[in-house]
Amino acid sequence: MKLGIVGTGNISSRHLDEFQKIKDVNVEAVCDTNEKNLNIFLDKYKLLNIRGYLTLGEMLEKEKNFDGISNTTPDKFHKETTLQILEKGYNIFCEKPLAENYEDAKEMVAAASKSKKINMVNFTYREASAYQKLVDTIKSGAIGIPRHISACYYQSWLASNKWGDWRKEDKWLWRLSKKHGSNGALGDTGVHIFDFAVNAVGDIKEVFADLKTYKDKGKRIKNYVLDANDGFNALVRFENGAIGTITNTRYATGHANSLILEVFCTKGSVKVELDEERTKWTTLHICQAENINRMSWQTIDCPKTSNNYENFIKSIQINKNIQPDFKQGAKIQKIIDSCIKSNDNNSWIDINNI
Numbered sequence: 001m002k003l004g005i006v007g008t009g010n011i012s013s014r015h016l017d018e019f020q021k022i023k024d025v026n027v028e029a030v031c032d033t034n035e036k037n038l039n040i041f042l043d044k045y046k047l048l049n050i051r052g053y054l055t056l057g058e059m060l061e062k063e064k065n066f067d068g069i070s071n072t073t074p075d076k077f078h079k080e081t082t083l084q085i086l087e088k089g090y091n092i093f094c095e096k097p098l099a100e101n102y103e104d105a106k107e108m109v110a111a112a113s114k115s116k117k118i119n120m121v122n123f124t125y126r127e128a129s130a131y132q133k134l135v136d137t138i139k140s141g142a143i144g145i146p147r148h149i150s151a152c153y154y155q156s157w158l159a160s161n162k163w164g165d166w167r168k169e170d171k172w173l174w175r176l177s178k179k180h181g182s183n184g185a186l187g188d189t190g191v192h193i194f195d196f197a198v199n200a201v202g203d204i205k206e207v208f209a210d211l212k213t214y215k216d217k218g219k220r221i222k223n224y225v226l227d228a229n230d231g232f233n234a235l236v237r238f239e240n241g242a243i244g245t246i247t248n249t250r251y252a253t254g255h256a257n258s259l260i261l262e263v264f265c266t267k268g269s270v271k272v273e274l275d276e277e278r279t280k281w282t283t284l285h286i287c288q289a290e291n292i293n294r295m296s297w298q299t300i301d302c303p304k305t306s307n308n309y310e311n312f313i314k315s316i317q318i319n320k321n322i323q324p325d326f327k328q329g330a331k332i333q334k335i336i337d338s339c340i341k342s343n344d345n346n347s348w349i350d351i352n353n354i
């Protein structure tokens with residue numbers, strides 16, 4: 001299979017590494033509008049003889065017969081590049097968030113559906129086998145009806161240097177700036193934790209969100225205005241009657257990248273805690289049956305399952321879209337838009353009226 005990648009920054013290496021592990025799959029061409037980034041990437045993978053281009057247009061013109069293309073450009077460019085790729089009739093694996101807003105996301109869903117091509121969004125944490133078991137356990141009804149959920153996404157790159165210095169690197173600075181197409185922590189990592197919650201518990205009906213931008217970081221660095229949110233708290237009401245809190249911050253010192261989801265149901269509870277090192281990705285915690293009265297939790301080891309990269313390739317092979325697809329990406333985008341509106345209006349927002 002012949003693959004391409006648009007955007008050769010930070011996350012593109014992971015795309016290449018994961019695709020190259022799959023038998024008979026090769027990334028043959030990449031493009032990036034930033035020549036320096038393109039050359040660093042081509043040099044890093046020089047043994048693979050990948051062909052590089054400076055625009056997507058040129059890559060699509062000169063390269064024929066892609067089986068699929070990964071879109072790893074920043075959020076602001078997802079729509080225009082994805083529409084170009086679909087227009088050419090190629091299957092697409094797009095980074096999250098699907099778009100900058102729900103209107104754009106809907107356009108992308110319509111284009112994908114018109115093209116009848118495989119379309120997936122890279123909600124990475126779906127891959128955790130413990131999370132999949134959590135979803136299956138809730139959906140089976142074995143622990144009753146969901147009543148209350150707590151979902152947290154913790155990063156600390158604004159207060160630690162594990163991933164470098166945010167003040168000095170473009171890959172962090174665009175994430176802090178609305179003009180550069182970012183919806184801050186909400187759009188960047190909030191999409192993951194909302195997808196995590198919705199896919200496990202069901203659709204959200206209403207949301208009340210409090211977004212926070214810490215002004216003492218400074219107003220601007222180079223041409224990046226630091227006006228996007230650095231974290232948020234959201235109260236949510238699900239269609240099925242459950243309620244919950246969904247929170248996200250880039251100031252969670254002690255956590256490089258953690259996602260914690262607890263779902264309390266009428267006949268038991270389940271919990272996962274994903275960590276940066278992926279050591280906890282296969283561990284599900286469950287409290288049920290006689291353990292309910294003992295306040296005791298059982299630990300279940302869940303064997304690894306296929307990742308999103310493997311699922312994208314499999315979707316192409318079987319010509320059937322494995323989740324998460326663009327429709328799911330748009331559903332999450334609608335929640336993001338609702339959170340922004342809720343914060344602006346200081347009121348609950350009915351998701352179905354957005």
Ligand SMILES: NC(=O)c1ccc[n+]([C@@H]2O[C@H](COP(=O)([O-])OP(=O)(O)OC[C@H]3O[C@@H](n4cnc5c(N)ncnc54)[C@H](O)[C@@H]3O)[C@@H](O)[C@H]2O)c1
Pocket residue numbers: 006007008009010011012031032033034037055056072073074075077081095096097122123124170171188
């Ligand atoms: N799934 C995940 O867990 C995960 C993790 C990290 C990043 N991401 C997502 O991946 C995307 C990229 O993030 P990143 O950290 O790699 O950013 P980055 O800034 O490091 O890299 C993006 C690259 O895209 C290039 N680019 C910009 N516009 C382009 C265009 N029109 N055509 C071709 N190239 C273009 C830039 O020059 C840059 O090299 C973002 O949408 C981000 O949200 C997802």
